[in-house]
Amino acid sequence: MDKVNKIFVKDSALVPLVAIVLGLLLGAVVMLLGGYNPITAYISLVSKVFGSPYNMGETIREITPLIFTGLSVAFAFRTGLFNIGAEGQFMIGATGAAFIGIKLDLPWFIHAPLAVIVGAVLGGLWGGIAGYLKAKRGVNEVITTIMLNWIALFLSNYMVNTFLLQPGQQRSYMIHDSASLSVGWLSELFGNARMHWGTLIALLGAVVFYIVLWKMKQGYELRSVGYNPNAAQYAGMNVKRNIVKAMVIGGVFAGLAGVVETLGVFHYQVIAAASPGYGFDGVAVALLGGNHPVGVVLAAVLFGMLTYGSAGMSFGADVPPEIIRVVIASVIFFVASHGIVRWVLKPFLARRKKEEVA
Template sequence: MDKLIKIFTKESALMPLAAIVMGLLFGAVVMLAGGYNPVTAYGSLVSKVFGNPYDFGETIREITPLILTGLSVAFAFRTGLFNIGAEGQFIMGMTGATLIGVKLQLPWFIHAPLAIVVGAVLGGLWGAIAGYLKAKRGVNEVITTIMLNWIALFLSNYILNAFLLQPGQQRSYPIHDSASLSIGWLSELMGNARMHWGTLLALIAAVVFYILLWRTKQGFELRAVGLNPNAAQYAGMNVSRSIVKAMFIGGIFAGLAGTFEVLGVFHYQVVAASHPGYGFDGIAVALLGGNNPLGVVLAAILFGSLTYGSAGMSFGADVPPEIIRVVIGSVIFFIAAHGIVRWVLRPIYGKRKKGEAA
């Protein structure tokens, strides 16, 4: 118990918690300024998330892609790279899964795994493009990943229109049942919420993230290159290969997020006019989670709950759902503004330091 208390009194743990509380308080101030009751609004949000099995299941469904896109961004950050392209990798994962799910007819034990692998690999390859340009041409990955987001959107729309579009619709044909990841019995238990195996696989991906980065030789090399590429090269590590590999692995996580949305939630893909947004939200999730796999999972739970619960605020307290984006934005602001949070927490740290000195 003493160890647990020490963990949660460390600055690394208190900073995100304090940022969340300050973000919620700032959101309450905005609601009061707009003439809304923040107590009723937050109460409606909690009721929307936990009020019944269906809403709780849909909240879990909302959390799942955020875990994977958060892991995608966090993995790149841990290796010294800025993966702003999780959105494009997400879209390519969706497209790959849709192609396999619609065009092939195979036994379920081959069809679903193949669709998962293809979606993940396409997402990884999309990330590897930016990694290659960074390693071989010195092009900043922030620029290339942002550009690749739009290329992925338009390329995906082209593939849908050319090969997969259902006549008279702006969406693809539905995937075959053999490629579906839906869990029928669990969906019925959760009031027909869209539950799927992707949630379990997302949690497994967080474990893989930790093992790969901190328990393998490859992970050590990736982290070493991220911390100091010159020293890593002097030690005999292949810096260029590590950069491409890091972006490829990050792309796999984001590609899996898109894959599970197709195979587990919608069972088709639409011709989109804009990005779905999960990749961009993954940046916030990674920041709040401290680029740590456990932190990413917890941050995804918070962001997913806030996002899905915002509908409850709208119906229960007549609060615009955009207020939740204000709350999320303020949380990110306080995470970035370490000085403000440290100033707020100064009395706590002052007491701790006096106690340690005594």
């Protein structure tokens, strides 16, 4: 039985890896059909990511918000919910952090933590709206979170335009230095890349994700409600409260993504015509990461490298940046299509199982 379990674990680990390879191969085929050299393109991508300390630092910067939004979506998935609203929670968190960072002038050891906490709490409350509607009114959270994304976009624009706008600009005033999450010495180490404390917070968030869901009583209840709400209710668990709680926690993760982008990268907030896209990418990161915190971090690394490296494909191989979205979409397709991946793996796994069981 132990041998069979080990085979199952290896099988589960192989599926996303093979999905990535198949996605890259399909992307190569698309490039060939478009008249581009995929080998040159992928070499240019890798060179862009690892070509200099600055590019490595900027890649880490690109990865950081994807970890947060991936954790946000994965947490909801683990509790039986579909949080498609990480995009809106991201924007609300960013707006809250910007408001505190601009309007208040406090010592750094109070100002920065306060801005982070306010942004995270507002992101959580925004996610909690969808949780409340699901728990109390039975409204599907997919519908409400998508609608709340648009409300968050226009509400954030209104807040910036009304209270934070710098005259003559389409953005807010700069946040005070005391609210910044930038790390000067680390930025210098990486060629003045926009490095910030948010990366460390994101990794700590993955640890908190694991502890809450698998090491705490509350996490057991949340997962139980996700697996079977009727059985959880029969066991005396408050299903409605746990639904709201799960969406609030997911919103906190997504809100933190917006917080670190505002306080650590740009130091201001713009009046946006469209949402930034990190929340929707978080869905793909969560799927590829198997809704596990370690998997989410690794998937965010992959997506961040592909996203930032797409500029290298454009300059080094004359490949349009949109091609990288085809590669990412291909990876998502194969991750979601477990049957196709397992069919590709079937001959190898069948031979491996015979050897291991014997």
